[in-house]
Structures are given as C-alpha cells and as structure tokens.
Amino acid sequence: MADVSAPSLILFIASLVIAAGVAGVLIDTVSGISNALDERGGDVADNIETDIEIISDGEAGVYDNGSNTLTLLVKNTGLRTLPATGGTFDVIVDSEYQTNVSVTVVDGNADWQPHGVVEVEISNVSLDGGDHRAKVVISGDEEILRFRTNQ
CATH class of the missing domain: 1.20.5 (Single alpha-helices involved in coiled-coils or other helix-helix interfaces)
Incomplete structure (x- = not known):
C-alpha cells in the first residue's frame, strides 16, 4: 500500500x-x-x-481670392469642450495638408464649449476657379465641405 x-x-x-x-x-x-x-x-x-459640423455655406463665398484665405465656421455639436487652437485642427484642402491655420472662438470664450462656433481661417491657399473640398479633422471626427470658387 x-x-x-x-x-x-x-x-x-x-x-x-x-x-x-x-x-x-x-x-x-x-x-x-x-x-x-x-x-x-x-x-x-x-x-x-467629439462631434463637429461645418456650418459654412459652400455657395456663400468661403474663399477670398484676393488674400488667398479660406474661412470656415465650425460648430462643436459634441458633448465635451474642445481646444480651439490651430494645432488641434487638421485641415486638408484639395488633398493638401494646410499648416497656416488659425482658430478664433466666435462667442469670445477661451474654450470651445459644446454648441459653440469657431472661425477657422486657412491662409496662403491658392485655389483656381471650380469645385473644391475642405476637410476638417479634430479628435478623430472629420467633416467635409464642398465649395466652388469663381476666378
């Protein structure tokens, strides 16, 4: 055993x-x-x-060919406050990444609160007459605006 x-x-x-x-x-x-x-x-x-919407009208002249500036109004439709600096926005115009981006909160606050609007100004953009696309990306959310320029 x-x-x-x-x-x-x-x-x-x-x-x-x-x-x-x-x-x-x-x-x-x-x-x-x-x-x-x-x-x-x-x-x-x-x-x-995070959710944004471009509220600019693509047919209302968002591009100034005299100063080569594209101006977009972007609304924060999400639930959180977002940073309102050019470095936090990725802007692509006609497949070209733009680095001359400045952002201004329209209502004057320092932060981009939910339901707030910012003005995104892209300078040194040379566009010919015709159809164009601007893509804005922030924190993984992206929106596209199609617009037409007249030369």
Missing part, C-alpha cells in the same frame, strides 16, 4: 505546482488585457463625445 501512495503523492504535488504556475500566468494575462481595454475604452469615449 505504501508503494502506491508515495508516487501518487508526488504526482499530486507536481500537479498542484503546475496548476499554480498556470493560474499565475492566466491572472497576469487577464489583468493585462483588462488594463488595455480600460485605456482603449477611454479613447473611444472621447471620440464618441
């Missing part, structure tokens, strides 16, 4: 050690996945709460 119980005890102890090692690895993996999901969830929540 003693011959059978000693090998069984050794196998039992070995299986407990292996189970403890596997459990430790699984706990570490699950907590890593959980942390990654929490971080990604925060980013997704910010993107969901």
Whole structure:
C-alpha cells in the first residue's frame, strides 16, 4: 500500500505546482488585457463625445481670392469642450495638408464649449476657379465641405 501512495503523492504535488504556475500566468494575462481595454475604452469615449459640423455655406463665398484665405465656421455639436487652437485642427484642402491655420472662438470664450462656433481661417491657399473640398479633422471626427470658387 505504501508503494502506491508515495508516487501518487508526488504526482499530486507536481500537479498542484503546475496548476499554480498556470493560474499565475492566466491572472497576469487577464489583468493585462483588462488594463488595455480600460485605456482603449477611454479613447473611444472621447471620440464618441467629439462631434463637429461645418456650418459654412459652400455657395456663400468661403474663399477670398484676393488674400488667398479660406474661412470656415465650425460648430462643436459634441458633448465635451474642445481646444480651439490651430494645432488641434487638421485641415486638408484639395488633398493638401494646410499648416497656416488659425482658430478664433466666435462667442469670445477661451474654450470651445459644446454648441459653440469657431472661425477657422486657412491662409496662403491658392485655389483656381471650380469645385473644391475642405476637410476638417479634430479628435478623430472629420467633416467635409464642398465649395466652388469663381476666378
């Protein structure tokens, strides 16, 4: 009887050690996945709460060919306050990234509150007569305005 119980005890102890090692690895993996999901969830929540609309009329002369300036009115239709600086806006006009972007909050506040409007002025834009596109991107939300210039 003693011959059978000693090998069984050794196998039992070995299986407990292996189970403890596997459990430790699984706990570490699950907590890593959980942390990654929490971080990604925060980013997704910010993107969901961010929404903008270009409220400029594409047929109302948004482009001044004398000063080569494109002026867009953009409304914050999302749920959170957004930074109103040229560096936070990505503006693409006719497939060209624009770097001369200035932003002014229309109602005079320092922050771009929900339901607030900003004036986005893109300077040094040389456009010929015809149809054009302006794309504004902020915090993952993008809007496109199609407009026509007359030369």
